[in-house]
Each structure stands twice: as structure tokens, then as C-alpha cells.
Amino acid sequence: MIETYLRQSALDHLGLAGHSTAAPTEAGVQLSEKPLPVAVNLRGDSGDAAFVEAVREALGLALPTLPNTATTGEGLALLWLGPDEWLAMQHDAAAFAEAQLATKLRKALDGLHAAVTEMGESLCCLSLAGAQARAVLAKGCPLDLHPRAFGGSGHCAQSLLAKAAVTLLQVSDAPAFELYVRRSFADYLWRWLEDAAREYGVAVVRP
Amino acid sequence: MLLIACPHCGPRAESEFHCGGEAHIERPKDPASLSDAEWAEFVFLRDNIKGLVFERWNHAHGCRRWFNAARDSVTYEILAIYPMGSPPPALDPRRYV
Structure with a gap:
């Protein structure tokens, strides 16, 4: 068992809590990190x-x-x-x-x-939501993410995103996705997502 | 990019897969009796066929399961996908040269 005080996200150093917003946002993509699952x-x-x-x-x-x-x-x-x-x-x-x-x-x-x-603390959970969430994923993921193929809420797949192995789970038809990624890739993938989502407007939100 | 039909996950991009080389290479029944040349044949030497090849593939970034594939090494067309341990499908090799 892992002691509570040792559980630390691989993204702690980014201080996401400090610059995330709880307010509703118009941004095309909302990014957040969910607490360690x-x-x-x-x-x-x-x-x-x-x-x-x-x-x-x-x-x-x-x-x-x-x-x-x-x-x-x-x-x-x-x-x-x-x-x-x-x-x-x-x-x-x-x-x-x-x-x-x-x-x-x-x-x-x-x-x-x-x-x-x-699995201990091996996985980080990044959440990606918003009207342009699919467009961001499509930049680095070979999966067919069209709703016709990636069948909505409750659909999951293991694949690559920007060459990092991820498990993708659609949690809402809005659309909203959860990305499970190994903790050593979390920092890289977060920065990649922020960069890829920039053109659509990106907001870091509270999970 | 090839679209490979994983027998478990469905059609996925080639970048999710790893090719494990020639399939149906049988481990010698009595390894101790083999000469060096025979060992080399088993361990290193592969046919490298132009045309119909049988290969092992692994869905490395998906379900991580192995399967066999029959492929045309000229056109890259995947001709058949079948489970590990089963014999290769009856395909006429002369059609794929």
C-alpha cells in the first residue's frame, strides 16, 4: 500500500492548481489533470x-x-x-x-x-474536453476518432498519442476524454497537448 | 501507413504494431544433437521471400497480443490474419511473386 503523503502526481511541478480556472470557459479545449486514479x-x-x-x-x-x-x-x-x-x-x-x-x-x-x-502511481489521468478535443487528439493519434468509429461515451482504446502510449476513454459525448498515460510521459504529453490545443484556445480548468 | 486488422481490437494503424519476423519456425526437437550449421539455420537464417510471407505480429501499443499474418512483401497487402499456433492458410504462393 502507498502512504497518502507519498502520493504525488507527476505534474505537481507544473502547479496546475495555481493557474486553473473554475469559471465556465469559451475555449475550444479544456485541459485538466485529475487526481491520481x-x-x-x-x-x-x-x-x-x-x-x-x-x-x-x-x-x-x-x-x-x-x-x-x-x-x-x-x-x-x-x-x-x-x-x-x-x-x-x-x-x-x-x-x-x-x-x-x-x-x-x-x-x-x-x-x-x-x-x-x-498499478500504484504508475498512471496519470489527463482530461481533455471541449468542442475541439477530437481535433487535438487527431493531431497525434492514429485512431479514427470520428463519432461514427469511436463510438461515444464508454468507448476506450489503447493507442499512441504523440508517440506516447496512452489509454483513451471517452467519458462524455460533449466530447470529453480521459487519457491515461504512464507517469514518466505525463509532463511531455501535457506540454504537447497544451501546444497542440493552442490554435483552438486552451483553458486549464479544475478537474 | 498500413491499416492492420488486429484480431482483437479491429483495424488499427501500423505504428501501433511490431513485426516479430517470420512465423512457423519450429524449435528443434532435440537441440543437443544439432550441428553449428543447423543451429545457425534455426537462429539466424530467414527466407526473405519476395511475395507471400507468413509473419508474427504484435499489437504492441494496443492489446499487446500476438497473431500471425500472411502478407505480400511486394504490395504490402495483408492477405490473412490468423491466431498463433494455427497452421498457415492455404494461399497459392505463385500468385504473389
Whole structure:
């Protein structure tokens, strides 16, 4: 378990809280960094009914078995990463929530062929919203982000953004996206996003 | 840029993938009995065919799963995608030279 006082975002040095605004903005793109998410990686066989049921019981969420989809519930999201791999994400949670979440899953999956791994502070969550959010992502991401292909809220994908590996989750049709990126790439990606969004007008907002 | 159909994620850009080289290279059943030349053949020597090739690919920046692909090394056309461990599809190599 990670002590609360050690949990520090990889973007702390940018002092985003100091120059972010809470006021509504007309900017084409709104950027923010969400507080460090609690993340637990889950492996198992989605063809095994016992595994699917155990996950549903532990998390209260259906396991997304369709590629590139996520299911979301009360402060919790379950992202499809591969045919036998998922990522459980919890926002606005205390540091000990990760251990709780992992323990809950491990108990539920006891005796099944499955693996539960805490991700610690490895991922940063950047939020990108606004009318031009898609245009910004399209500058550095090979995915087809048109609503016809990237099917709206609850769609997720792992890909590259400006050559950094990211997990992209659409959280609203507005559109709004969450970008999960490894912490060593967070500073680079934040600066890239600010630069790429400049032409549309960019506002740093409170998460 | 090639558009490669990952068997799990669907069509994705080539930059998300890593090519793992020639597929269907069988590890020798009795490695101890091999001569140096035979080892070199297994470890280093590849056919480098002009035309129909069978390759292993990994969706490195997506689902990170391996799969096999049949590809025309002249036109870069991906002819078939099939799972690891399964035999190559029956394609006529003479059509792709």
C-alpha cells in the first residue's frame, strides 16, 4: 500500500492548481489533470462464467467483453484492454482504496484462474474536453476518432498519442476524454497537448 | 501507413504494431544433437521471400497480443490474419511473386 503523503502526481511541478480556472470557459479545449486514479489490472478468462460473475459481484459492474469498450458505475470504471485483460479505475478515492479494491477482487476470484495487480502511481489521468478535443487528439493519434468509429461515451482504446502510449476513454459525448498515460510521459504529453490545443484556445480548468 | 486488422481490437494503424519476423519456425526437437550449421539455420537464417510471407505480429501499443499474418512483401497487402499456433492458410504462393 502507498502512504497518502507519498502520493504525488507527476505534474505537481507544473502547479496546475495555481493557474486553473473554475469559471465556465469559451475555449475550444479544456485541459485538466485529475487526481491520481486508483488502478488495478485484472486478468482472467471472459469465457469462464464464474470469473465474469465474480467480477460483477465484487465491483458491481458488468465485465466489458466487447473490444474497446468500458463499463462505468459509481466512481468506478472497468476498461477493456485485451481479450483477457481489464483495468479497474477509481477516481476521487483515498490512497488505501487501491488495496481495498485489489483485496475485494482477490477474495472474489479466489480459486479461479485470474490475476489482480495493483498499478500504484504508475498512471496519470489527463482530461481533455471541449468542442475541439477530437481535433487535438487527431493531431497525434492514429485512431479514427470520428463519432461514427469511436463510438461515444464508454468507448476506450489503447493507442499512441504523440508517440506516447496512452489509454483513451471517452467519458462524455460533449466530447470529453480521459487519457491515461504512464507517469514518466505525463509532463511531455501535457506540454504537447497544451501546444497542440493552442490554435483552438486552451483553458486549464479544475478537474 | 498500413491499416492492420488486429484480431482483437479491429483495424488499427501500423505504428501501433511490431513485426516479430517470420512465423512457423519450429524449435528443434532435440537441440543437443544439432550441428553449428543447423543451429545457425534455426537462429539466424530467414527466407526473405519476395511475395507471400507468413509473419508474427504484435499489437504492441494496443492489446499487446500476438497473431500471425500472411502478407505480400511486394504490395504490402495483408492477405490473412490468423491466431498463433494455427497452421498457415492455404494461399497459392505463385500468385504473389
